[in-house]
């Protein structure tokens with residue numbers, strides 16, 4: 001339950017909604033208790049005077065006048081009850097406008113807080129937690145917490161206020177009748193609590209099978225090309241049928257419990273009413289109560305049943321909200337370990353130095369870099385070459401501080417990258433990651449994404465430098481062409497070039513291309529590298545690749561092997577040396593000739 005205390009700051013922020021809501025609850029309950037007294041008075045008036053009226057049978061004129069007086073009094077009571085019902089309706093509306101509105105405001109704030117926190121967390125966090133989990137906490141869990149902040153608080157306050165206003169009053173009329181009338185209510189509350197827990201458990205199971213079902217369908221649609229080319233359509237339909245069957249059976253189970261739920265409530269409420277009439281009747285016979293009191297009590301019992309029913313419901317809402325808030329807090333309290341104390345923002349030229357850098361991935365324990373030591377002067381281009389999994393991407397990630405080195409340090413213009421203000425450091429780097437990611441948006445916006453304000457000329461220049469402009473000009477809508485699910489699909493090479501244009505449009509001091517030309521043939525690769533020459537002229541560039549063809553133009557080449565630098569030098573120097581680089585060169589040359 002202490003997890004929910006985190007929300008108190010929000011309750012404090014919206015305290016005026018809460019205070020007003022409480023006031024409206026009290027007023028609306030006032031307008032629901034008074035009609036009970038009016039019903040009692042009206043009934044007693046009729047009961048007390050009906051025998052008098054009958055006695056006047058011999059005096060028709062008097063009887064008529066007397067009857068008119070009774071009638072008009074009953075009408076006054078009736079109209080008063082109606083007016084109070086309308087007033088109660090108005091104040092109930094106001095209760096919802098304050099407390100439920102408050103819960104919606106807090107839901108909005110909480111979602112924004114969680115999202116902003118997610119954004120601040122390092123990439124390692126995203127590797128540890130799957131996307132479904134991240135989404136569930138910001139949507140489903142927040143919705144469950146809102147049920148506590150809205151309906152649970154509203155009905156909870158309503159119940160407390162009604163009890164405080166009504167129960168003492170009922171005791172003041174007749175303690176014995178009050179006790180009997182209230183007797184079945186705790187049983188009602190407990191049974192609702194238990195049944196509700198079963199309903200919740202089953203609903204969650206249904207939710208799980210529904211999300212399995214949608215994941216399955218989503219994957220089937222995304223992989224439709226694979227399914228079709230391997231003729232697995234029938235198999236896919238069979239799997240869907242099986243998953244749907246699980247969903248159907250669980251839903252039927254829930255329907256059964258729900259079907260039992262309402263008869264149970266109604267019979268317990270009925271029991272309360274019968275007890276009230278039975279005990280009330282015997283009190284009337286003893287002359288302790290009037291008939292009107294019985295009617296009044298039956299109304300009060302009806303009034304109390306919903307709040308008591310809601311007690312079981314509120315308890316389970318609060319339990320679920322506490323569990324959800326615990327999950328939310330787990331993420332909200334996750335600290336970002338990629339921070340900077342000094343937050344320096346010096347003018348940089350882009351020189352980079354790896355000083356004995358080692359790096360081990362915390363989650364997998366893989367040591368990706370071992371005592372890597374090299375320097376890149378400002379404006380120099382360096383190619384990093386090596387086999388799969390030798391640590392090339394890790395090296396790029398460390399420069400951008402997506403991770404922090406385990407040992408040693410990385411310096412930019414003599415300053416440790418950990419001392420830079422993070423946004424500033426990343427602003428100096430144009431990083432083209434290995435996995436291209438394009439948003440479902442226009443090509444223009446995808447390129448301009450790299451910077452805050454990009455002019456048309458800058459966007460076009462970046463596109464030309466990435467050798468993309470000509471391709472896009474051929475599209476009917478040019479740069480307005482929408483990509484992604486709603487739009488067209490670019491070829492692998494085109495996607496890589498959009499990604500390159502996005503990196504260079506921000507005019508960074510350091511450009512990192514992480515295997516960014518793997519999807520284009522060597523001819524196009526050369527064309528792009530030549531076009532990029534102009535861009536790279538005054539930038540430090542790091543070109544990560546498997547291919548010698550990408551590397552040979554660089555001022556310096558580093559050959560990585562199993563996280564260590566095996567060789568370094570220029571293309572010619574390394575060929576002359578006759579080591580791993582030359583071996584790779586000859587292998588690739590042979591491959592090209594054969595092709």
Ligand SMILES: Nc1ncnc2c1ncn2[C@@H]1O[C@H](COP(=O)(O)OP(=O)(O)OP(=O)(O)O)[C@@H](O)[C@H]1O
Pocket residue numbers: 127361363364365366367368386387388389390391392393394395434515
């Ligand atoms: N986020 C991560 N968490 C744990 N281990 C990782 C992570 N990223 C990479 N590794 C591991 O670290 C090692 C180096 O990976 P890295 O991606 O740097 O290689 P690479 O040289 O870029 O390979 P490729 O050319 O295939 O992209 C690999 O063994 C890989 O499995």
